[in-house]
Structure formats: C-alpha cells, structure tokens
Amino acid sequence: MTRIASFFAKFVLVLSATLLLPSAASAERIKDIGGFQGLRSxxxxxxxxxxxxxxxxxxxxxxxxxxxxxxxxxxxxxxxxxxxxxxxxxxxxxxxxxxxxxxxxxxxxxxxxxxxxxxxxxxxxxxxxxxxxxxxxxxxxxxxxxxxxxxxxxxxxxxxxxxxxxxxxxxxxxxxxxERLVATGFEQSPYLTFNLAQADLTTALRVADAINQQTGQQIASASDAVSVLIRAPSDVNQRVVLMGAIENMMVTPAEAPARVIVNARTGTVVINGAVRISPAAVSHGSLTVRVQEAPTVVQPAPFSKGQTAVEERSAIEIQQEPVSAFVARGASLSEIVQSINAIGASPSDLAAILEALKQAGALTADLVIL
Structure with a gap:
C-alpha cells in the first residue's frame, strides 16, 4: 500500500469513527464554531x-x-x-x-x-x-x-x-x-486554513489538538487566535475526506470571557456565567420628583372692562424611598441576580450598579454599553 493510499484510508476510518462516537456533554462540532477559508458565500x-x-x-x-x-x-x-x-x-x-x-x-x-x-x-x-x-x-x-x-x-x-x-x-x-464558478483556491494550497467565528487562543489550540489526536499525525497548528493551519494531501478527493472528518470532530470551546451587555435604549441587561464580583458593599435608593401643573382661569368682575387671565399654580412633591443595601462577596451570576432583585432594582438601576462596581474595581468583566 502506498503512503497516499494509507493516508486516505486513515481519514476514511477517522470520518466513520467521528460520526459514530457519542458527543461530549459540553463539546461542539468543529463545523459549528467556524469554517474553512475560501468556502464562503x-x-x-x-x-x-x-x-x-x-x-x-x-x-x-x-x-x-x-x-x-x-x-x-x-x-x-x-x-x-x-x-x-x-x-x-x-x-x-x-x-x-x-x-x-x-x-x-x-x-x-x-x-x-x-x-x-x-x-x-x-x-x-x-x-x-x-x-x-x-x-x-x-x-x-x-x-x-x-x-x-x-x-x-x-x-x-x-x-x-x-x-x-x-x-x-x-x-x-x-x-x-x-453562470460562473467562483474559484476557492483550497485545492492548490499545501495547507487548509480553518477560521474560528470568534477569536480565542484557547479554542484555536484545542481545535488543533483535536485534529492531531484524531488523525494520529501532527498536521494542524494554531497560527493565531482565529486560524488553524492544516497540512493537507495533494489529492483533491483526500482533501475532501479530510475536511469532512475535521468538520465532524468534537471539541470543547474555551469559556467565554466575563462580559456584561447593557442596552440603554431598551433597558436590557445580559450577564454571562463567567462574571464574578469581589467583596463590595452596594447602597441603592431612588429619588422621585413630581411636578403637577393646575392652571386656573380668573374671570374679571362684571362691567369692569377687565380681561380674562390664566393663573399658574404648581405643586412640587419630592419622594425618596428608603435606601437599600447589600454586600457582594465574590458573587456568582445567580447570586448577583438574587441580590439585586431583592432590593427591587430596575434594569436601569442594575446598569448603574454594575457600572459603579466596574469603576470600583469589584467587577471582573467587560462592561459593554449598547
């Protein structure tokens, strides 16, 4: 058996085994986290x-x-x-x-x-x-x-x-x-390039390791946080088999970075599971100022040749709710939500609290304001 035939037979076995093996609980198919360079619309x-x-x-x-x-x-x-x-x-x-x-x-x-x-x-x-x-x-x-x-x-x-x-x-x-074929160029290059949809060094390394382990050869290496270079056979049919096997391999992506997304227009706040808060005390209260206008019409006395006038009457009411406070001690996502819900904070209040925690150095996450 020639080396090329042996290489082709190995990838046929890899593809069959990949499709038959049960997937891990937190693993994803490589095809779901990126795609091969050149194969795009x-x-x-x-x-x-x-x-x-x-x-x-x-x-x-x-x-x-x-x-x-x-x-x-x-x-x-x-x-x-x-x-x-x-x-x-x-x-x-x-x-x-x-x-x-x-x-x-x-x-x-x-x-x-x-x-x-x-x-x-x-x-x-x-x-x-x-x-x-x-x-x-x-x-x-x-x-x-x-x-x-x-x-x-x-x-x-x-x-x-x-x-x-x-x-x-x-x-x-x-x-x-x-009417015209778009040339991809992947059949001439000595390497296949797999690009991740989300840049992550850990995930790129895991993809390269998964390819090397399941093929039994050191053919893949991560060139940066997005691209994985894969040494490919020169025969086009063997390349297609290799690409099909790689797409169905399972890999566990790295955990997403801690991030808080705040949409100021809709009041939506999204916190991912990696967010942590170091010990901090938070005090929250609201101040409501209400101004009511009740203008009245003043009529002149009969035969006084006076003019009808409008008299402005304003009532200003100030109401301040009792200040609520809680202590955050390395809180996880569920604990953050429970603590903030306990004091009755609205989405806009939640955004203000998280921004203040970020400024105080107690929030270890990227705060993104939309």
Missing part, C-alpha cells in the same frame, strides 16, 4: 426592471425609462424620441442574491427584488432577464421570473390607503441561474 447585485404591474409601478422615474428602452433595444426595437415608456405598469428595481460556496454553473439561487423608486407594490410583476454582478464587476448569474410578494397595498378613490407588510419588496425562489 458571495454577494451579488444588479439593476433591472419589473413589468406587468397593475398600475402600482413608477410613474415617470428616469431610471425606469432607461431600463425600458434597454429592454426594447435587446429585441431590435428603437423607440421614437420623446416617447416615455415608463408607465405605472413597470418599476425599476435592485436585485440582490447570495452565491453559496462551491456553486456550479446551472444551479439555481434565490433572489430578492426591491423597488428603488415610488412603486407602491410589486405584486403580480415579472422580473425581466438581467445580470447579477459580484464585487469584481463580473457577471456570476442571470435572474428572471415571477415575483412572490408577501405585502399588500390598497388605495381608495378618496385617497385613503392601507398597507400590510412591505409590498415593494419581493422574492423569486430559484430566480437566478449561476
């Missing part, structure tokens, strides 16, 4: 025209006029000067799509069609054939088809309107045909 976009609308399209948008003339030119038609073909039965649109990794010519992908003018609804429209371009300006797909619109817009003769959802955006399932 690409964004496509294009400009087109939707026709067949029931009077809900663009009225006189110049972009729609140009597009309609371009469509007529494709079929050898030349419109006379001064003729404006952009009626309310057509609309200028932008078309977007995601080109999945490894897409081959002839495969179908979904497209989203959005009006860019004053079109009220794209319901019942048909997208005329148009190209979808990538970031490099090359054509990667051609789109055409009937739109499926989830929104609805109705207008009465008196000018009243009713709109449900967004009728100016539609979707065509399988509305584009792939």
């Amino acid at each position: 690409n964004q496509l976009t294009g400009y087109g025209i939707v026709v067949g609308l029931a009077g809900t399209g663009d009225d006189s948008l110049e972009y729609a006029t140009i597009a309609m003339k371009g469509v007529a030119t494709r079929f050898g038609m030349t419109l006379p000067p001064g003729i404006n073909p952009a009626t309310k039965n057509a609309a200028a649109v932008l078309v977007t799509a995601d080109l999945p990794a490894m897409s081959k010519p002839g495969q179908r992908i979904d497209v989203t069609v959005s009006a860019i003018g004053k079109a009220k609804s794209l319901r019942g429209g048909t997208l005329i054939m148009m190209p979808l371009l990538g970031a490099d300006g090359q054509i990667y797909a051609m789109a055409q088809g009937n739109l499926a619109v989830g929104g609805l817009g109705v207008e009465g003769r008196d000018g009243s309107t009713t709109t449900v959802n967004i009728p100016s955006v539609g979707r065509i399932a399988g509305g584009a045909s792939v």
Whole structure:
C-alpha cells in the first residue's frame, strides 16, 4: 500500500469513527464554531426592471425609462424620441442574491427584488432577464421570473390607503441561474486554513489538538487566535475526506470571557456565567420628583372692562424611598441576580450598579454599553 493510499484510508476510518462516537456533554462540532477559508458565500447585485404591474409601478422615474428602452433595444426595437415608456405598469428595481460556496454553473439561487423608486407594490410583476454582478464587476448569474410578494397595498378613490407588510419588496425562489464558478483556491494550497467565528487562543489550540489526536499525525497548528493551519494531501478527493472528518470532530470551546451587555435604549441587561464580583458593599435608593401643573382661569368682575387671565399654580412633591443595601462577596451570576432583585432594582438601576462596581474595581468583566 502506498503512503497516499494509507493516508486516505486513515481519514476514511477517522470520518466513520467521528460520526459514530457519542458527543461530549459540553463539546461542539468543529463545523459549528467556524469554517474553512475560501468556502464562503458571495454577494451579488444588479439593476433591472419589473413589468406587468397593475398600475402600482413608477410613474415617470428616469431610471425606469432607461431600463425600458434597454429592454426594447435587446429585441431590435428603437423607440421614437420623446416617447416615455415608463408607465405605472413597470418599476425599476435592485436585485440582490447570495452565491453559496462551491456553486456550479446551472444551479439555481434565490433572489430578492426591491423597488428603488415610488412603486407602491410589486405584486403580480415579472422580473425581466438581467445580470447579477459580484464585487469584481463580473457577471456570476442571470435572474428572471415571477415575483412572490408577501405585502399588500390598497388605495381608495378618496385617497385613503392601507398597507400590510412591505409590498415593494419581493422574492423569486430559484430566480437566478449561476453562470460562473467562483474559484476557492483550497485545492492548490499545501495547507487548509480553518477560521474560528470568534477569536480565542484557547479554542484555536484545542481545535488543533483535536485534529492531531484524531488523525494520529501532527498536521494542524494554531497560527493565531482565529486560524488553524492544516497540512493537507495533494489529492483533491483526500482533501475532501479530510475536511469532512475535521468538520465532524468534537471539541470543547474555551469559556467565554466575563462580559456584561447593557442596552440603554431598551433597558436590557445580559450577564454571562463567567462574571464574578469581589467583596463590595452596594447602597441603592431612588429619588422621585413630581411636578403637577393646575392652571386656573380668573374671570374679571362684571362691567369692569377687565380681561380674562390664566393663573399658574404648581405643586412640587419630592419622594425618596428608603435606601437599600447589600454586600457582594465574590458573587456568582445567580447570586448577583438574587441580590439585586431583592432590593427591587430596575434594569436601569442594575446598569448603574454594575457600572459603579466596574469603576470600583469589584467587577471582573467587560462592561459593554449598547
């Protein structure tokens, strides 16, 4: 048996064993925490025209006029000067799509069609054939088809309107045909690069260790907190087997860093399980100031030639609730929540307390304010 054949046989066994072994309680598949470099989707976009609308399209948008003339030119038609073909039965649109990794010519992908003018609804429209371009300006797909619109817009003769959802955006399932293959380059490089979704040195080292242990060879090494370099065989089929085996290997990611997320707009506070608080005393109280305005109207005496006046009357009330306090002693997540809930702190009060603990050096966590 040659070395290449032996190498291929080992990875077939690794893949089979990986799929049959039960997963650990806290372990995750490597494919769920990252992906191989080059195997990603690409964004496509294009400009087109939707026709067949029931009077809900663009009225006189110049972009729609140009597009309609371009469509007529494709079929050898030349419109006379001064003729404006952009009626309310057509609309200028932008078309977007995601080109999945490894897409081959002839495969179908979904497209989203959005009006860019004053079109009220794209319901019942048909997208005329148009190209979808990538970031490099090359054509990667051609789109055409009937739109499926989830929104609805109705207008009465008196000018009243009713709109449900967004009728100016539609979707065509399988509305584009792939015309060009996106080169990934992973089949020529001597190394495969696996990138983590979240940068973490510990997790990168664990991924490399898991690959080396389950393949029985020192083929993987962590180059930084995101990337793991994997020495790969030159044969493409063996590379695919290796990648499939790696994706299904189990690894335990490192614990996330201690972090507190505060959304000041919604009052939402999220604390992960790694947050700890060193001994500290917290005092919490609230002060309420209420101002009530009760203006009264003063009428002049009869035949006094006086004028009616408004007399301002204000009542100011100050109310201060008793100050509550608690002592935090190396509290865990559950203890933090119980202590703060016991004193009746609102989400905004909780954010203020955590920020004060951070400033005092008692909160060992990253405080993120959204």
